[in-house]
Amino acid sequence: PATAELEAPQHADVAALLPTPGAESDKYRRGVVGVVAGSARYPGAAVLAVAGALRGGSGAVRYVGPAGDAVIARFPETLVSAGPPAKAGRVQAWVIGPGLGEGPDARRAMKDVLASEVPVLVDADGLRLLDRKQARRRRAPLLLTPHAGEAAALLSVAREEVEGARLASARRLAAEFGATVLLKGSTTLVADAEGPVRVNPTGTGWLATAGTGDVLSGLTGSLLAAGLAPREAASAGAYLHGLAGRRAAGRTGAPIGASEVAAALAGAWADVAS
């Protein structure tokens, strides 16, 4: 592709996007991010998405789902609601999908969240439950964060087809779902239906470990709740996440877990902001 079709943000570009609290800030004005994730089978996905969301600059994280006890045990600052998302308190952006499963509660939660009038980030199991018509009908922004396999399923093509044409696939997904798309992998892309595609310049192969995607979706949703547009939240989220992976793995390189990536996000933020 022509170079004009691609752009890679640098430290200063990302720094300019990051929210900074001021004297007039309070937790609600900084934004509340709602996280719908986890299931009896995968409670850890909820914990990891919340871990990312707590480092994304919003003023509060509201967790909605069956893994509230696990979330609170690890992060007591989380606001927990047991009922469906429609009955939870106000949020400025939703993240839905990590470890959610595909049961009746998950389906109901998807309906509620997509019917809301705030930005929504859909990841992992949420992508399996995503209805194209309902997605296109939304007026508020939609951000999808698939890996290549999830993107392939959404486009009804083979995974290899996405891997062989990542840029075109991200663009096509954005057009078909009326969404911004963060296509994950060794080269992470952020695409809208039009305009240049952003290539994330940070990251490390050590991020290829279970649960790092859940951290990224929480983080990026938190940036959405803090007021960033989907394209900006996605590129800042991918940038910080990649940097955190590098910091956690260290310069020499050593295996890390997703919890360590989440814990390294504060240092990555400070690196970028300074």
Ligand code: APR
């Ligand atoms: N180089 C750099 N970054 C990578 C690489 C690589 N080679 N491979 C993966 N990553 C990054 C991705 O860009 C993404 O940020 O690691 C993260 C992995 O996210 P997911 O693919 O969503 O994996 P994760 O969710 O953590 O895995 C757990 O959830 O989505 C499901 O099917 C998925 O079963 C899996 C589960």
Ligand code: MG
């Ligand atoms: Mg994932």
